Amino acid sequence: MNFITELLHADHKRSRFSCGEESLDVFIQKLASQHVKSRAAGVFIAADAGGRVKGYYTLSADSIPAESVPEDFRKKVPRYESLPTTLLGWLAxxxxxQGQGLGELLLIDALHRAYAISEQVGSAAVIVDALNSKxxxxxxxxxxxxxxxxxxxxLPMKSVKTLF
Ligand SMILES: CC(C)(COP(=O)(O)OP(=O)(O)OC[C@H]1O[C@@H](n2cnc3c(N)ncnc32)[C@H](O)[C@@H]1OP(=O)(O)O)[C@@H](O)C(=O)NCCC(=O)NCCS
Incomplete structure (x- = not known):
């Protein structure tokens, strides 16, 4: 499977990354390496030819209470108290x-990756925490x-599959 992103590494230039949301800038500038080293998150980067970070997203294993998902979805998955999921933690x-289609490409890349991982480590859905209504x-x-x-x-993993 081909991805347009790669795992964060030392040559990525990220000190000037600015997306308009300070918490996402601070994350990539100062916190992301530690997350990768400790395996708390995979941080995936789209960079230009010189290594400047144009965009990034993070993926982590997660779970959510089964009672929080809609009934029609709950009926289709095994009856556990919590459901294994994949957290798309940040996307910036x-x-x-911005405004050139890269956000869409990175979202598709993230869903592709989450789906591929779920074939080996179970995950019934991708979860995102939106920062604001936009x-x-x-x-x-x-x-x-x-x-x-x-x-x-x-987004149920079954729906993710239909996107490709
Ligand atoms: C949200 C974000 C990732 C979009 O990236 P982008 O490269 O500008 O988006 P794209 O150019 O790929 O646009 C994809 C679609 O999303 C829409 N879109 C873009 N930014 C949007 C926003 N902030 N809110 C709602 N929709 C948006 C576009 O109109 C486009 O739809 P269209 O094809 O129907 O016109 C980017 O604006 C960003 O980094 N914002 C700050 C951080 C953030 O809010 N991250 C998401 C929550 S963690």
Whole structure:
């Protein structure tokens, strides 16, 4: 499977990354390496030829209470108290590169990767935490469904499969 991103490494230039959301800038500039080293998250980068980070996303293993997902989805998965899921924790594009389709490409790349991983380590859905209502609208365009937790959305892995 081909991906347009690669795992964060030392040659990526990220000190000037700025997407308009400070927490996402601080994450990639200062916290991301530690997350990769400790395996708390995979941090995947789209960079230009010189290594400048144009965009990134993170993936982590996660779970959500089964009672928080809609009944019609719950009926189709094994009856556990919590469901194994994949968290798409952060997704951000540098301001220089926004509005050119890169956000969409990275989201598809992330879903592709999450699906591939779920073939070996079970995961019934991809979860995202939208920072604000704009981000929520961005994810809803791709079929993500809002959960009762404010700002949290999910996409069943079965739906992810139909995107490719
Ligand atoms: C949200 C974000 C990732 C979108 O990246 P982008 O490269 O500008 O988006 P694209 O150019 O690929 O646009 C894809 C689609 O999303 C829409 N879109 C873009 N930014 C959006 C936003 N902030 N809110 C809602 N929809 C948005 C576009 O209109 C486009 O839809 P269209 O094809 O129907 O016109 C980017 O604006 C960003 O990094 N924002 C700050 C961080 C953030 O909010 N991250 C998401 C939550 S963690």
């Amino acid at each position: 594009i540098d301001l220089h590169d 981000a929520e609208a961005f994810y809803q365009q791709y079929g993500f469904i809002a959960l009762p937790d404010r700002g949290r959305l999910f």
